[in-house]
Amino acid sequence: MTVAVRMTGIAKRFGDCVAVRDGSLEVAAGEIHALVGENGAGKSTMMRILAGIYPPDAGTVEVAGGDVTGWSAAQAISASVGMVHQHFMLVPTLTIAENVILGREPTRGLAIDMARAEREVAAAAERSGFRMNVRQLVRELSVGEQQRVEILKTLVRGARILILDEPTAVLSPPEVEELWRVLRALRDDGGTIILITHKLDEVTEISDTITVIRAGRTVARFPTAGTSPASIARAMVGRDVVLAGDAPLASRKATVPAFAPVLDVRHLVVAGERLSRAVDDVSFTIQAHEILGIAGVEGNGQSALIEAIVGLRRAPSGEIHIAGTNVTELSVSERDARGLAHIPEDRHLRGLVLDYSIADNLILGKQRAYQNRGGALDRGRILDDARAAIAVADIRPSDPMLPARALSGGNQQKIVIARALARQNFVLVAAQPTRGVDVGAIELIHARLRAARDAGTGILLVSAELSEILALSDRVAVMYGGRIVAIVPRSEASEEMLGPLMTGART
Amino acid sequence: MNTALAFLAQTLRIAVPYLFAAAGGVLAERAGIISLTLEGFMLGGAFSAMLGSYYSGDPWIGVLCGIVGGLAFGMVHAVSTIRFKADQVVSGIAINLLAIGLTRYFLKLVFGSSSNSPRVAGFSAGTSSTALVTGLLHNPLIPIGLLIVPAVAWLLYRTPFGLRVRAVGEHPEAANTLGVSVKRVRYAAVALSGALAALGGAYLSLDQHQFTDGMSAGRGFIALAAIIFGRWDPVRAGIACLFFAAAETLQIQLQGMQAIPSQFVQMIPYVLTIIALVGVVGRAVPPAALGRE
Numbered sequence: 001m002t003v004a005v006r007m008t009g010i011a012k013r014f015g016d017c018v019a020v021r022d023g024s025l026e027v028a029a030g031e032i033h034a035l036v037g038e039n040g041a042g043k044s045t046m047m048r049i050l051a052g053i054y055p056p057d058a059g060t061v062e063v064a065g066g067d068v069t070g071w072s073a074a075q076a077i078s079a080s081v082g083m084v085h086q087h088f089m090l091v092p093t094l095t096i097a098e099n100v101i102l103g104r105e106p107t108r109g110l111a112i113d114m115a116r117a118e119r120e121v122a123a124a125a126e127r128s129g130f131r132m133n134v135r136q137l138v139r140e141l142s143v144g145e146q147q148r149v150e151i152l153k154t155l156v157r158g159a160r161i162l163i164l165d166e167p168t169a170v171l172s173p174p175e176v177e178e179l180w181r182v183l184r185a186l187r188d189d190g191g192t193i194i195l196i197t198h199k200l201d202e203v204t205e206i207s208d209t210i211t212v213i214r215a216g217r218t219v220a221r222f223p224t225a226g227t228s229p230a231s232i233a234r235a236m237v238g239r240d241v242v243l244a245g246d247a248p249l250a251s252r253k254a255t256v257p258a259f260a261p262v263l264d265v266r267h268l269v270v271a272g273e274r275l276s277r278a279v280d281d282v283s284f285t286i287q288a289h290e291i292l293g294i295a296g297v298e299g300n301g302q303s304a305l306i307e308a309i310v311g312l313r314r315a316p317s318g319e320i321h322i323a324g325t326n327v328t329e330l331s332v333s334e335r336d337a338r339g340l341a342h343i344p345e346d347r348h349l350r351g352l353v354l355d356y357s358i359a360d361n362l363i364l365g366k367q368r369a370y371q372n373r374g375g376a377l378d379r380g381r382i383l384d385d386a387r388a389a390i391a392v393a394d395i396r397p398s399d400p401m402l403p404a405r406a407l408s409g410g411n412q413q414k415i416v417i418a419r420a421l422a423r424q425n426f427v428l429v430a431a432q433p434t435r436g437v438d439v440g441a442i443e444l445i446h447a448r449l450r451a452a453r454d455a456g457t458g459i460l461l462v463s464a465e466l467s468e469i470l471a472l473s474d475r476v477a478v479m480y481g482g483r484i485v486a487i488v489p490r491s492e493a494s495e496e497m498l499g500p501l502m503t504g505a506r507t
Numbered sequence: 508m509n510t511a512l513a514f515l516a517q518t519l520r521i522a523v524p525y526l527f528a529a530a531g532g533v534l535a536e537r538a539g540i541i542s543l544t545l546e547g548f549m550l551g552g553a554f555s556a557m558l559g560s561y562y563s564g565d566p567w568i569g570v571l572c573g574i575v576g577g578l579a580f581g582m583v584h585a586v587s588t589i590r591f592k593a594d595q596v597v598s599g600i601a602i603n604l605l606a607i608g609l610t611r612y613f614l615k616l617v618f619g620s621s622s623n624s625p626r627v628a629g630f631s632a633g634t635s636s637t638a639l640v641t642g643l644l645h646n647p648l649i650p651i652g653l654l655i656v657p658a659v660a661w662l663l664y665r666t667p668f669g670l671r672v673r674a675v676g677e678h679p680e681a682a683n684t685l686g687v688s689v690k691r692v693r694y695a696a697v698a699l700s701g702a703l704a705a706l707g708g709a710y711l712s713l714d715q716h717q718f719t720d721g722m723s724a725g726r727g728f729i730a731l732a733a734i735i736f737g738r739w740d741p742v743r744a745g746i747a748c749l750f751f752a753a754a755e756t757l758q759i760q761l762q763g764m765q766a767i768p769s770q771f772v773q774m775i776p777y778v779l780t781i782i783a784l785v786g787v788v789g790r791a792v793p794p795a796a797l798g799r800e
Binding site for chain 1: 529545641661665666667670671674677678680681682683684685687
């Protein structure tokens with residue numbers, strides 16, 4: 001076996017935060033190697049060190065047998081190591097060709113030889129089986145297309161070791177299949193691929209070897225063949241985990257009794273930016289004791305639908321009723337007062353004030369309930385309630401005065417969910433409730449959502465994770481191009497059945 | 508006919524310092540560094556150009572000294588914002604105040620005057636009453652100023668440096684992962700913006716054959732408004748400069764008439780500026796990384 005990459009004893013800290021304390025990795029040439037671990041385990045940091053984005057504080061990095069510790073991004077690129085980042089490193093205002101040639105522009109005289117650049121990029125795209133117009137601006141591309149540009153960037157630079165950080169987080173099932181096809185072709189062509197992920201089904205499907213990182217340390221390495229998802233999850237978390245897909249359907253209520261709908265959306269239309277109508281004549285109802293999951297590739301109107309329902313965006317036509325009240329013209333707080341709770345899809349943008357303490361974040365929006373007679377906030381009661389909520393939601397660390405910024409993504413999300421579920425609601429809008437959250441926290445969040453459903457709340461679940469939709473929903477709707485193209489009971493829904501609907505391949 | 512030509516000629520003369528400053532400012536802003544500094548760069552350029560011309564007797568040496576002065580001011584701003592990560596707005600204001608203070612100090616030190624320098628060798632043949640074409644050609648900085656805008660557009664859109672400037676101002680991390688040095692590109696862009704804005708200042712002092720205290724008189728801020736009005740595109744910013752210059756010309760010519768109170772006439776350029784900015788501001792999208800590290 002030729003070793004393509006060997007990292008040993010890697011340590012890296014950012015300020016007071018230790019990202020990696022003892023990381024090691026050994027990747028054979030010509031394999032697909034999965035690097036798995038919970039959020040914040042240090043996977044991305046390890047790979048950025050390998051790609052030369054920052055140097056390690058300790059440890060050595062070897063590529064193809066040579067010591068390259070502390071090299072620069074430019075050196076890594078010229079040594080055929082390429083990285084596709086989780087958050088794409090593309091300049092949206094430049095064209096595909098400009099993004100690809102940036103940093104190694106072909107010139108004629110003093111100017112860029114744009115004709116040659118476009119020709120070369122188009123030829124490289126063709127070789128990789130990508131269909132794209134290289135003159136198109138990147139901001140006009142779908143996320144799947146943007147990812148292909150990212151891969152193209154590394155291939156044009158001659159990458160033989162390709163690192164992909166959570167590449168499937170934003171892709172639809174057919175796009176994921178397409179990505180696997182490209183990666184397998186690269187491997188069969190002699191390339192080495194390192195895949196960062198925390199999705200276990202992907203690991204078992206695509207990888208040849210697995211390395212597990214937990215809390216900054218490499219804890220396990222095994223061949224994929226013959227390893228079960230449960231044992232990978234145990235290595236990641238350090239204990240047994242109930243995986244989302246394993247939750248038995250039988251644990252649901254066998255028959256959902258008929259209730260009046262708690263959420264009734266009628267012919268809703270929301271204006272959009274890219275599409276003329278982000279939400280186009282959408283109608284559905286949700287009963288009490290029911291979770292309606294909305295599946296769909298991101299950018300098909302889910303965000304606009306959520307914003308219209310919770311009152312952040314005006315709907316030019318259509319009606320929204322909560323528990324029998326028409327709330328179409330009401331403000332966010334008036335809807336809240338009528339029993340609507342919201343877990344926003346972007347917790348940093350809408351869910352938290354990062355510099356506020358956990359306690360203050362927990363009362364955001366209901367601060368008036370915590371005023372004492374003088375009009376000031378009742379600190380004592382806020383802290384008491386915060387301690388109780390922290391215990392129930394298992395927020396770690398448990399000090400209510402810590403700023404939300406100091407917490408990991410999973411624990412931040414627990415704050416948002418604890419706030420939304422602090423009281424009994426008629427309707428809960430849960431948008432991407434476990435995005436960027438590790439398996440341990442996912443288990444806990446799913447349990448809380450099920451408990452809220454069993455207590456009578458009607459939940460609208462919007463998730464880019466099909467497995468999450470299938471694990472939680474009682475009914476599944478598919479959104480494509482701003483429309484609901486299908487609503488089916490959970491028993492009739494499957495990945496094979498929903499995939500084509502999500503991409504508009506079937507309607 | 509004659510008045511129309513005179514109007515055009517005066518507009519061009521007024522536009523030249525704006526064009527230099529805006530062309531420089533576009534470069535820095537597209538690289539992600541806020542150009543509140545243009546005013547200070549111009550004032551510094553005006554003073555060092557006068558000084559060069561005073562000691563050498565040659566206005567071209569003055570131009571060269573103006574460029575060097577602008578580069579120096581540009582590097583101070585670049586070092587404080589890029590190397591030491593100072594807030595760009597605060598550093599920009601400091602640069603402007605520093606330029607006022609330094610020029611005043613050296614004016615007193617070298618010439619013993621608190622208002623103006625002695626007369627130095629300059630470019631223009633004299634008053635604006637000179638014949639149109641010869642008047643414009645007498646000062647070589649006028650044709651250079653008109654050409655600087657297409658030159659900067661070419662630099663920004665056609666060269667590797669320009670591509671990197673646009674990438675660095677929009678998504679510095681992306682440029683960094685491709686081995687493009689964000690710092691180096693920003694240093695170069697800010698230094699160039701200092702040199703270009705200083706040429707605008709040099710035009711002022713060499714046109715009037717002397718330096719007067721605070722002679723940039725807010726032109727750097729008008730140039731910044733033109734950049735925003737032109738949505739960070741050099742050609743559109745250049746057109747905005749011409750528009751502001753035309754408004755100023757109109758004001759000057761209307762002042763000659765007694766019909767309208769002069770206070771109202773003097774407001775014209777500023778009122779037009781505000782109207783123009785309000786009209787576009789909703790659509791103006793600055794470079795995404797402007798003002799950020």
